[in-house]
Amino acid sequence: MNVKDLYIDFFLKHGHKQIPSAPVVPENDPSVLFNTAGMQPLIPYLMGQKHPYGTRLCDYQKCIRTNDLDEVGDTTHHTFFEMLGNWSLGDYFKEESITWSFEFLTSVLKIPVEKLGVTVFSGNDSIPFDKESYEKWLSLGIKKERIAILEDNFWIAGESGPCGGDTEIFYFRSDEEVPQEFDPEDDRWVEIWNNVFMEYFKEQNGAVKELPNKNVDTGMGLERITSVLEGVNDNYVSSIWKDVINLIEEISKLPYKGNEQSMRIIADHLRTAVFISADPAGIKPSNTDQGYILRRLIRRAIRHAKKLNIDIFSNWEEQIAKLLIEKYKKYYKELEENEKVVLEVLKTEKEKFNKTLEKGLKEFKRVSDKDIDATTAFHLYDTYGFPIELTKELANELKINVDEKGFQEKFIQHQELSRTASKGKFKGGLSGNSEIETKYHTATHLLNAALKQVLGNDVHQKGSNITEERMRFDFSCDHKLTEEEKIKTENLVNEWITKGLEVTKVEMKKEDAIKSGAECMFIEKYPDIVTVYKIGEISKELCGGPHVKNTKEIGHFKIKKEEASSAGVRRIKAIIE
Numbered sequence: 001m002n003v004k005d006l007y008i009d010f011f012l013k014h015g016h017k018q019i020p021s022a023p024v025v026p027e028n029d030p031s032v033l034f035n036t037a038g039m040q041p042l043i044p045y046l047m048g049q050k051h052p053y054g055t056r057l058c059d060y061q062k063c064i065r066t067n068d069l070d071e072v073g074d075t076t077h078h079t080f081f082e083m084l085g086n087w088s089l090g091d092y093f094k095e096e097s098i099t100w101s102f103e104f105l106t107s108v109l110k111i112p113v114e115k116l117g118v119t120v121f122s123g124n125d126s127i128p129f130d131k132e133s134y135e136k137w138l139s140l141g142i143k144k145e146r147i148a149i150l151e152d153n154f155w156i157a158g159e160s161g162p163c164g165g166d167t168e169i170f171y172f173r174s175d176e177e178v179p180q181e182f183d184p185e186d187d188r189w190v191e192i193w194n195n196v197f198m199e200y201f202k203e204q205n206g207a208v209k210e211l212p213n214k215n216v217d218t219g220m221g222l223e224r225i226t227s228v229l230e231g232v233n234d235n236y237v238s239s240i241w242k243d244v245i246n247l248i249e250e251i252s253k254l255p256y257k258g259n260e261q262s263m264r265i266i267a268d269h270l271r272t273a274v275f276i277s278a279d280p281a282g283i284k285p286s287n288t289d290q291g292y293i294l295r296r297l298i299r300r301a302i303r304h305a306k307k308l309n310i311d312i313f314s315n316w317e318e319q320i321a322k323l324l325i326e327k328y329k330k331y332y333k334e335l336e337e338n339e340k341v342v343l344e345v346l347k348t349e350k351e352k353f354n355k356t357l358e359k360g361l362k363e364f365k366r367v368s369d370k371d372i373d374a375t376t377a378f379h380l381y382d383t384y385g386f387p388i389e390l391t392k393e394l395a396n397e398l399k400i401n402v403d404e405k406g407f408q409e410k411f412i413q414h415q416e417l418s419r420t421a422s423k424g425k426f427k428g429g430l431s432g433n434s435e436i437e438t439k440y441h442t443a444t445h446l447l448n449a450a451l452k453q454v455l456g457n458d459v460h461q462k463g464s465n466i467t468e469e470r471m472r473f474d475f476s477c478d479h480k481l482t483e484e485e486k487i488k489t490e491n492l493v494n495e496w497i498t499k500g501l502e503v504t505k506v507e508m509k510k511e512d513a514i515k516s517g518a519e520c521m522f523i524e525k526y527p528d529i530v531t532v533y534k535i536g537e538i539s540k541e542l543c544g545g546p547h548v549k550n551t552k553e554i555g556h557f558k559i560k561k562e563e564a565s566s567a568g569v570r571r572i573k574a575i576i577e
Contacts, residue, residue, distance in 0.1 A: 003226055004060050007084045010104050011058035016086055019059045025281035025290060033290050034064035038085035039217045044544060045089055046215050052507050052529035055091035060084050062275060066293050072268050073261040075234040080272035082222040090213030097195050097216045098136045109229060115172045117146040117182030117189055121153040121165025126208040127200060130165040146182040155196045162198040169193040171228050192228060193220040236264050247323055251316050252308040262304035269301040274324045277345040278338040281463050285349045298349045299385050317346045360384025368398055374406025438546045439554045439576055440471040447473055449539040450492040454485050462569050470575050477570040481562045493557045500552040501536030508532060518542050
């Protein structure tokens with residue numbers, strides 16, 4: 001039994017219910033492009049909404065983080081990873097949480113106690129030192145020299161909201177003798193688990209009060225704990241990656257040793273691309289949002305395949321993708337269901353990029369009558385996907401120079417701009433679902449119902465994105481909407497808003513919800529017990545919320561634009577006035 005199965009089995013025995021992994025593309029959180037942590041899909045429940053599975057939950061969650069994309073290629077960074085998590089929603093607290101974490105690591109995974117160190121929250125001006133966690137660790141056999149008391153051990157989403165101290169568990173990953181004292185700044189100690197205790201609420205004015213219902217949110221990265229258990233300092237030689245790396249060696253006819261960076265990037269990026277492509281959201285490579293990340297991952301993998309002298313016109317990417325699908329389909333059935341889609345996405349993007357590379361070579365010939373300055377080198381990289389190594393290689397053949405230092409300066413500047421621009425997209429947390437976003441969310445249900453009346457029952461939602469400024473709604477449709485169809489749809493939504501229809505919710509078995517005629521976008525992502533939202537007699541959908549209580553709260557609905565999204569899918573952009 002692998003770590004993932006052992007973890008779920010352990011927490012099921014301790015009264016938890018396993019919840020299904022949410023899609024990698026979040027349905028109701030416009031603040032992020034992807035689910036970046038196990039807790040993210042649980043935000044409404046951590047805020048107080050009742051979970052249909054109860055108060056003790058566990059899962060393994062697909063996560064994608066791309067803020068460190070340029071770091072991938074070393075021994076530890078990944079864009080896609082799996083997070084093991086267990087939660088208490090107002091049920092157990094520090095005593096049980098710490099005890100079970102310790103028990104799982106030492107009794108189930110057989111990690112020696114003497115290789116563990118922990119951190120606890122020191123307290124601050126508003127919140128006291130976490131004495132309870134400190135004393136609990138001591139009672140379990142963690143020596144006081146192995147407990148670091150830190151002010152940084154504090155978690156809050158945004159400026160205000162639920163918050164509290166956390167306790168992190170570290171493992172000494174080294175063959176050297178374990179130091180008597182735990183120093184979290186020593187790189188030989190690696191964090192393997194974090195337990196966050198949400199016991200306070202911080203107001204906008206800075207005031208802190210205790211929460212009536214206290215939650216526990218924990219997370220442990222599967223890739224990291226696996227490498228720890230297998231005693232390897234390179235995640236990519238662990239059992240999670242070994243077969244993928246072996247296949248890349250076979251395809252390239254090169255050994256891993258000496259080609260580590262390119263092989264790691266190909267393995268990591270293709271795994272992430274497979275999961276994004278297989279997601280029910282139907283993401284395709286593009287120049288915006290999730291599609292841009294998908295395109296960038298595939299193209300970066302292709303560039304490194306070229307570095308390994310892989311024939312990029314062969315089906316190398318298909319071989320790797322099929323292996324990845326086979327590895328993960330037991331846990332994530334959408335991989336097998338959408339295998340054709342995944343392979344088509346990879347092949348199409350590969351062919352497009354190969355053409356772009358050809359254009360880049362023509363551009364290089366045009367500018368290579370003299371030394372390549374920094375601006376030109378960066379233009380080749382940014383527009384045509386030329387890595388600086390390829391530009392240098394071509395320049396060497398022509399015996400001309402490349403301003404590599406200037407390129408690196410422009411590249412770092414580009415990275416900083418990207419990070420600054422992505423902060424809003426990747427911030428996540430509990431700060432979403434404002435009043436206006438709640439209105440927009442309910443309006444998507446009305447729009448869905450209106451489109452069915454105007455265009456027919458074959459219309460189905462294909463995706464949505466909500467911000468405080470607008471809503472975007474994708475739906476299946478084989479033609480551009482006429483002006484009359486748009487007006488009818490808009491008028492129908494506003495008619496229902498004006499009527500003041502009551503919005504009600506009820507929990508029921510998923511099969512009963514479907515039998516009752518409730519609409520849902522991705523049936524497979526919902527648990528066995530679901531929440532159904534009903535708007536008068538005109539809409540019934542499975543959904544996680546949030547919603548207004550009466551349609552009168554929404555305001556005036558106006559369609560601003562209707563356009564193509566992809567083949568057979570149209571997109572409406574609308575606002576509430």
